[in-house]
Amino acid sequence: MEADSAAEFAVFYQASMDRCLRAVLASVGDRQLAEDLVSEGFVRALMAWRKVRQHPAPGAWVVRTALNTRISWSRRHRREVPLTGGDAPALPGPEPVMDAALLAEVRQLPLRQREVIALRVFLDLDTQTTAAVLGIAPGTVGAHLSRAVATLRGHMSSHISDNEEATT
Amino acid sequence: MSGDEATREVLGAVKAAVPDIHMHTPVQHIVSAARSRRRRRGLTRLAVFAVAVAAGLALGLSAPGSGRSTPGAQPYGAKLAAWTVRTGAGGAVTVTLRQLANAAALQHALAEHGVPAIVHVGDSICFQSDGHPLPGLFRVVTHPPGFPIVIRIRPAAMPHGSELLFSLTRISGAVAYVGQELIRIGAPVSCLHPRHITPARIRRRARADCPRTHPSRFRNGTKLLVHD
Numbered sequence: 408m409e410a411d412s413a414a415e416f417a418v419f420y421q422a423s424m425d426r427c428l429r430a431v432l433a434s435v436g437d438r439q440l441a442e443d444l445v446s447e448g449f450v451r452a453l454m455a456w457r458k459v460r461q462h463p464a465p466g467a468w469v470v471r472t473a474l475n476t477r478i479s480w481s482r483r484h485r486r487e488v489p490l491t492g493g494d495a496p497a498l499p500g501p502e503p504v505m506d507a508a509l510l511a512e513v514r515q516l517p518l519r520q521r522e523v524i525a526l527r528v529f530l531d532l533d534t535q536t537t538a539a540v541l542g543i544a545p546g547t548v549g550a551h552l553s554r555a556v557a558t559l560r561g562h563m564s565s566h567i568s569d570n571e572e573a574t575t
Numbered sequence: 576m577s578g579d580e581a582t583r584e585v586l587g588a589v590k591a592a593v594p595d596i597h598m599h600t601p602v603q604h605i606v607s608a609a610r611s612r613r614r615r616r617g618l619t620r621l622a623v624f625a626v627a628v629a630a631g632l633a634l635g636l637s638a639p640g641s642g643r644s645t646p647g648a649q650p651y652g653a654k655l656a657a658w659t660v661r662t663g664a665g666g667a668v669t670v671t672l673r674q675l676a677n678a679a680a681l682q683h684a685l686a687e688h689g690v691p692a693i694v695h696v697g698d699s700i701c702f703q704s705d706g707h708p709l710p711g712l713f714r715v716v717t718h719p720p721g722f723p724i725v726i727r728i729r730p731a732a733m734p735h736g737s738e739l740l741f742s743l744t745r746i747s748g749a750v751a752y753v754g755q756e757l758i759r760i761g762a763p764v765s766c767l768h769p770r771h772i773t774p775a776r777i778r779r780r781a782r783a784d785c786p787r788t789h790p791s792r793f794r795n796g797t798k799l800l801v802h803d
Contacts, residue, residue: 417602424598433593446600446608453609506592513589528586529593556585563588 415460416453423466423530424449430470430529434521435477436514444480448473466530467540474522512562520555523548660684666731672724675743689730691738691760699766700742703758709737712757726755736760 424445431448432441448469452459462468513524522541526532538545657676661669668688670681678696685692695701702708714732716739719725728739734757742754758764 413606416606420602420605424600425596428596428598429593432596433589438596442598442600445598446605449605450608450612453605454613506588509588509592513592524586524589528590552582556582559585559589560581563585 412456412460416456419452419460419465420449423469426529427466427469427473430525431473431477433510433513433529434474434525436510440477441473444473444477445469447476451476463539464526464530464532464536467526467532467536470525470530471522471540474518474525478518509559509562512559516555516558519543520551520558523551524555527552660688662688666729668728668730670726670728672726672743678743685728685739690728691733693738693740693764694743695741695764695766696743697766698744699768700744700754701740701756701764701766703740703756704763704765708740708756708758709734710757712755715739715757716755718755733757740764742766 428445435441452469459465526537534545534548538548657674659671675696678694682694717727738760740756740758
């Protein structure tokens with residue numbers, strides 16, 4: 408029974424880890440932090456596997472847990488002093504380039520809108536499942552999504568017009 | 576462009592903005608982290624259980640019905656006791672009440688500390704039923720506000736042939752009110768529910784007991800206000 412659960416979790420982990428990582432990365436912007444948060448989400452998922460395996464979208468459970476963990480970690484480390492340059496750990500290798508401006512705009516969105524974006528875009532959940540995962544009404548999911556899209560669209564339009572001005 | 580198309584375009588841009596990255600953490604790390612956390616949680620639960628059992632034992636030792644009497648200069652023993660009685664260096668007896676438990680034992684402990692007293696626990700407040708209580712209660716007993724309730728008694732100030740009558744009431748197990756009288760030993764005592772105690776009785780008692788409310792201490796135009 409224990410072995411079955413472990414095998415089941417391993418399959419789930421392999422299948423969903425990268426999607427969860429991308430969903431969290433879009434929200435936090437830091438590759439290493441995103442990986443730590445997703446790992447934490449999976450550790451908690453494994454600890455509560457009997458419950459999580461029955462969840463309508465276990466990957467969404469992990470993403471939500473990771474995003475909530477981020478909030479509690481930032482509260483806990485609010486007063487920490489950042490490392491000075493000389494003590495900073497070396498990066499393991501070149502990081503893929505992100506559309507930094509757009510993702511910065513995503514990170515400015517309220518948490519609920521970011522959650523909706525993460526679940527809809529990166530986990531491909533439909534409105535009903537997203538609503539079930541977040542514990543809100545489907546109409547509210549739509550409202551959050553349309554507000555987020557409006558904000559991001561405004562950013563994209565201004566970005567395009569800036570580029571056009573630069574080329575002329 | 577329709578709303579749906581715009582939404583698809585924006586969401587597609589967001590999806591494309593995040594690179595195709597992969598988790599580097601192997602599943603074995605996740606599994607071992609969860610295992611060690613479960614183990615720690617088990618140990619924590621065990622420790623909490625052990626502390627709860629120890630606390631239960633400690634409370635059991637000082638549970639209701641087992642107050643503590645510490646004569647002489649001995650320090651307070653169990654601070655969790657329902658009540659403690661202690662005699663200080665100047666001969667003053669300090670009673671600390673946390674819970675109303677074992678009134679008979681408290682009465683006995685007071686007697687051992689040289690304070691003849693009747694301790695009544697219940698919903699009612701007791702009085703000497705014939706005539707007035709003895710004057711000078713304020714010289715014998717002081718009772719500062721706060722919790723736990725602390726009563727300081729000076730046995731030396733008690734008139735010869737007198738005893739103290741304490742009425743203790745409780746709300747949800749905690750001591751809620753302390754009434755006290757200085758009465759003749761053997762005087763008849765009756766107890767009344769607070770709603771049956773008339774302001775006239777309280778006025779009469781206040782005039783007899785307390786010099787601050789004695790008529791001779793009142794300035795012109797002032798009077799004692801007693802709420803029903």
